[in-house]
Amino acid sequence: MKAFQAVTEAIATEGLDHLFAVMGDANQDVIVDLGERHGTTFVHAHHEAGAVGMADGYARFSGRPGLASVTQGPGYTNATTSLVAARLHRTPLMVVAGHTSLRDPYNPQGMVDQSALARLTTEANVRLDSVHNVDYCLGEAFRQIKVRKGPFILNLPQDIQQTEMPDPSWSYRPMYCPHSLQPPRTEDVEEAAKLLAAAKRPTILCGLGARNAQAESEIRRLAEHLGAPVAVTVLAAGFCADYPQYLGISGGLGSDLTVNTLTESDVMVVVGASLNEWTTHFGKILENGKRIIQIDDRPDAFGWFARVAIGMAADAGTAVAALADRLGETMAARQPDAGLAQRIQEQDRKLRSVRFTDGDATDPRRAALYLEDALPKDDRILVLDGGHAAMVCTKALTAPRAENWSIGWDFGAVGQGLAIAIGACFARPGERVTHVTADGSFMMNVADFQTAVRHKLPLTVMVFNDNALGQEKHDLIHKKLNPSYADMPQPDFAKLAAGFGAKGFTVRTPDDLGEIDRALAVEEGPVVVDVRINGDVELAVSWEIAKHLS
Structure with missing residues (x-):
């Protein structure tokens, strides 16, 4: 050997x-x-x-x-x-x-x-x-x-x-110990339980660490006992999504209701999230002197972005379960805010009541909301990528479960999403994956779309196409610089798909949005939908994020 x-x-x-x-x-x-x-x-x-x-x-x-x-x-x-x-x-x-x-x-x-x-x-x-x-x-x-x-x-x-192994009878034996779940310190659980028992408006914020620990049932039990709403980071969208007081994504890519609810809370339990400036909306949700109970299995996760009242270096599920057990012994379950569920519904109506600006194309907000309604509610698998278009879609699209959602900009790099979506197709055979991206992002690694075609993968690619680098174009306008430097005329993506051997569809104006339904009805093989969007539409959070990045 x-x-x-x-x-x-x-x-x-x-x-x-x-x-x-x-x-x-x-x-x-x-x-x-x-x-x-x-x-x-x-x-x-x-x-x-x-x-x-x-x-x-x-x-x-x-x-x-x-x-x-x-x-x-x-x-x-x-x-x-x-x-x-x-x-x-x-x-x-x-x-x-x-x-x-x-x-x-x-x-x-x-x-x-x-x-x-x-x-x-x-x-x-x-x-x-x-x-x-x-x-x-x-x-x-x-x-x-x-x-x-x-x-x-x-x-x-x-x-x-190519060197021969010295032992001809060599065979592989694992040389590591299985992962063991680290419990929290008893004194930390006790102190956290006292803090939560005295809280008037507790909230819970969950991140990638909570999702990876599969701690959903434990966190929901804690939330129900406290009567507390649950928000998530963009990496954990869909986590506890069926919980009646699920607030969705925290930060600028979420809703005003989510940010305001977290800001107004007096004690916040943070599970597997770093509290970076994007999640905290540049520190806003940390205001009002709130006390933070942070649970994370990474020893370097504490205290970088916010002062933590109690830090538990422990497995998310194990720590939350211990905290819920202790609260069950020391305090009665609380009723949730009766008006919050109604405000959540009102927030959704507010999102849909915006006045669209289509121009000669389609307002990206209109297209994203149409896609939200057209996709199956319970078994959609979403991979998002892009710049400004990704912001629009993050605000509009929802995930039924955290394991059905991912983004491509962990590193702030566009173009990663297509490969992640292809990997998702192999991970979940027989389930259709919807990859929502932008023209610049898709073109960056478009060669591997042929990999999806070659393997006949159930992949639908929605390309929000403004023939430009949308986020950069908005930035140039704000800086009073010539925005044409961000223009990038793209090919006809429906024809490009056909050239690869896939099916292609085009949405030029709102009258063509039914093409999205036709694309979603395709049962076999990859599909591309070229959604021509009005690139002049800009979300308020777009420039806010750009200013902080610079």
């Missing part, structure tokens, strides 16, 4: 059965061995950023680790943006990276220090320098993606790959 075969055996034994990759000379043996000897499903992407993005999307929507592979040098550097996005999303993801032979230090493809770059992008990597440390390298890799959670890069030099 050669070293690369030991690696593929470990991968197969750990149950990673979908490989997203771009083949090169330094990873082809790994790819073929996984497919031929272990029956791994191989998805050949057109670009390494797409391959890693697909593995990221697969992990997000399957709940299992993703697996990608790239070759050495330029193949490796091409994957960088997707690796950082996966790190920021805390995605459990292994990247098997080809590496130049250690005996060939002057190979131009080895001019980039892949280990150093990995430390910058993922903070987790190892290079297989000898067949004698195969077990160590595999232990480090699976400890990261299955225990610590996050992406890991396994660099495999070509010459070491």
Whole structure:
């Protein structure tokens, strides 16, 4: 057995059965061995950023680790943006990276220090320098993606790959302990329970950490006992969505009702959220001297953005369950605010009562609300991407469950969403994925739309098309600079889809919105809808966010 075969055996034994990759000379043996000897499903992407993005999307929507592979040098550097996005999303993801032979230090493809770059992008990597440390390298890799959670890069030099293992009877054995749920300190639970018992207007804010911990039932039990509303970060949209006092997304991408309700609360339980300036609407929801109880399994999550009254470094579900149990012993359940449910409904009506400005195209708000009504309510799967168009759609579109929602801008990068959506299709076979994006975002990685066509994936791509970089164009106008520099005339996306072998539809004006229904009625294969939007429409939060970014 050669070293690369030991690696593929470990991968197969750990149950990673979908490989997203771009083949090169330094990873082809790994790819073929996984497919031929272990029956791994191989998805050949057109670009390494797409391959890693697909593995990221697969992990997000399957709940299992993703697996990608790239070759050495330029193949490796091409994957960088997707690796950082996966790190920021805390995605459990292994990247098997080809590496130049250690005996060939002057190979131009080895001019980039892949280990150093990995430390910058993922903070987790190892290079297989000898067949004698195969077990160590595999232990480090699976400890990261299955225990610590996050992406890991396994660099495999070509010459070491082909070296025979010293023990001909070698077999893979896991070299890590299973993930154990960290409980909260008893004194923290006691103090938090007292704080909540005395609260007049408690609220709960949940983030990606709560979603990843699958703590929905525990959080709902706590919310029902407190009579407290639940809001979420944009990464956890849909979490507790069927709870009657679900407020939706906090911050500028959410509603005024959500921001105001959180601002007016006196005690806020924050579960798995960092309280960054986007979630807190630039600090607004932290006002009024409120006390914060923060629960997070990351030891560095506390106190950066806000002073925390009580910080619990613990598993979200375990800590919330302990807190709910203690409150059940010390205080009677409270009735929720009777008027809040009505205000939530009024907020939805307010969103729909806006005066649309279509011009010669379609107001993006009108198109997004039409899509919200046209999509199935209970089983929609959404992946959002883009700039200003993504803001519009985030405000209009809802997710029935957190596991049916994801965004592509974890790293603030447009263009990631298509790969994530393709990965979602493989993670949830038989379920249609709707990818809502913008023209600039879609074109950035459009080559991998052919991957979706090649595999006949149930993928619907809604392209909000203003023939420009919409957010940047609005920014230039506010700065009194020539906005034409942000113009970017695009191809006819319906014809482009047909050229790829997919179905294409076009919405030019509000009279054409029925084309969205026709597109959603397609049962097999990928679909693209070119929604021509009025690029002059700007959300108020657009410039507000831009000012804070600058």
